[in-house]
Amino acid sequence: MKILDWYIVKKFFSTFFFAIMVLAVISCVIDYSEKVDNIVSKNAPFWVVANYYKNFVPHITALLFPLFIFIATIFFTSKIAYKSEIIAILSSGVSFTRFLRPYAIGGGFLCLVSLFSNHYIIPVANKQRIDFENTYINDANFRWASDNLHLGLAKGYFVYLQNFNFNNYSGNRFCAERIEGTLLKEKLMADVAVYDSVKKIWKLRNVVIRTNDSLKETMVKIPDMEVAYPFTPRDLNRGDAIKEALTTPQLKKYIKEEQLRGQENLNTFFIEKERRTAQPFAGFILTIIGACIASRKIRGGSGFHLALGIAISAVYILFLQVSTTFATKSTLDPFIAAWIPNAIFGVIAYVLYRRQLK
Numbered sequence: 204m205k206i207l208d209w210y211i212v213k214k215f216f217s218t219f220f221f222a223i224m225v226l227a228v229i230s231c232v233i234d235y236s237e238k239v240d241n242i243v244s245k246n247a248p249f250w251v252v253a254n255y256y257k258n259f260v261p262h263i264t265a266l267l268f269p270l271f272i273f274i275a276t277i278f279f280t281s282k283i284a285y286k287s288e289i290i291a292i293l294s295s296g297v298s299f300t301r302f303l304r305p306y307a308i309g310g311g312f313l314c315l316v317s318l319f320s321n322h323y324i325i326p327v328a329n330k331q332r333i334d335f336e337n338t339y340i341n342d343a344n345f346r347w348a349s350d351n352l353h354l355g356l357a358k359g360y361f362v363y364l365q366n367f368n369f370n371n372y373s374g375n376r377f378c379a380e381r382i383e384g385t386l387l388k389e390k391l392m393a394d395v396a397v398y399d400s401v402k403k404i405w406k407l408r409n410v411v412i413r414t415n416d417s418l419k420e421t422m423v424k425i426p427d428m429e430v431a432y433p434f435t436p437r438d439l440n441r442g443d444a445i446k447e448a449l450t451t452p453q454l455k456k457y458i459k460e461e462q463l464r465g466q467e468n469l470n471t472f473f474i475e476k477e478r479r480t481a482q483p484f485a486g487f488i489l490t491i492i493g494a495c496i497a498s499r500k501i502r503g504g505s506g507f508h509l510a511l512g513i514a515i516s517a518v519y520i521l522f523l524q525v526s527t528t529f530a531t532k533s534t535l536d537p538f539i540a541a542w543i544p545n546a547i548f549g550v551i552a553y554v555l556y557r558r559q560l561k
Contacts (some may be wrong), residue, residue, distance in 0.1 A: 204308075207292065214283070219275040219313070223264055230263045231256050238340055245339045255335040259326035262447075265325045268317050269485040270516045272310065276476060276493030277512035284500045299559050303494055310490030317483035322451040330448035340353035352439050356432065357463060362398065364439065372398040372436050377407060379432070389552055390412050404431045446475040470531050477541035488548050491520070495555035519544055 204212075235242075235256075240352040242252060264271075283289055292302060352364045352374075365376035377396035381389040393407035447459055458472050492515065497508045522544040530540035 207302075208305040208308065212309045214279045215306070215309040218279040219272055222271050222278075224355040226267065227260045231259065241340045242255045247335075247339045251335065251339075255332060258332040258335075261320070261325050262332055265317065265321060268313075269482060269489050269519070272313055272486040273489035273493050273516060274509070274512050276306065276310075276490050277497045277508050279449060280497035281508035282492055284498055287500060289494045289498050290500065291314075299498075299556075302498070303491065303556075306490055307487075310344075310487040314483040314487040315431065317486060318426045318480065321479035321482060326448055326453075333448050354434060354438060355461070356434060361430065362434070367436065367439055369436060372400065377405075385387065386417055387415055391450070397557045398436050399429075402429075403435075404429045446472050449481060449483065451476065470537055473537035474527055474530055474541060477538050481545055485519070485545050485548070488545060488552050489515075491552045492548065492555060495552070495559050519548060522547060 294536045354362050359381050363378040364374040367374035374396045377393040379391040390413045392411045394409040397406045407428050410428050412423045414421050526540040526543045529535040530537045
């Protein structure tokens, strides 16, 4: 690390962390203004609210990490280019490749920090953030799950509830089915299902059990029965938000369990797993692009460079959303969906780099 490297790295980090700090303050103010009515009406303690925003900041920072590292690179590089500092550096015999070295060091360091945070730190913060929102903001959505609840317990073993009340752990129109291939082997129906949190069992009322061995069908009626099904009421309310609150080892374990249960549409979870690795590398790629774009002194100065940076950021978000939608709604592989924007912008970075060498 030479004086030039330290100079650029210090400018890089100071601009990036200043941008993140401004973003965090603005985001917290906007978020609080939206949630203040719920916070006041639910009498949320001050320390609980403070802890929520302590966890909210890492969430919003991780969400926009590639874009802010890109804009920070554009901003400070454009400023030193406008002062003719880059012209002086290159005129002294420093090659453009050597000039990019501190950018690679700074971008690589932030990439590693983001990579570790995405896999292990941000999910822990998200868990506390989501718990706060479930308790003080949208607890009504937690207490009452949506109608027509389906859950896979194992391969070919499914349960269904018409609705479920989380206040008293009771649901109506319960149904459990065992399917082998195309044959419905057993169907259990109950008017009411109540979960006993002490015994960890389900109490069923007015039960009808129909069995079928392809040649003969039987039906049995039972007034009350207890069954130890391998699921709890909390499993009925697991939405997509749970993927944000699991560390990567926990997420992999959860995906494996859901696959054993026979769940088919897990693409959003696979995309989340791949995104945690792809996103930090996007920040590194955008750092190189930003350095190549903003290192030229042009008419319009920083304003033009920032406008161009925002436009490229918008294109990146567009590519990311399109690929994610195709993976979620279609048959596109989640790994490819997460890395397509990086591949495209990696090519752009290489083209810009080769152009600067000329």
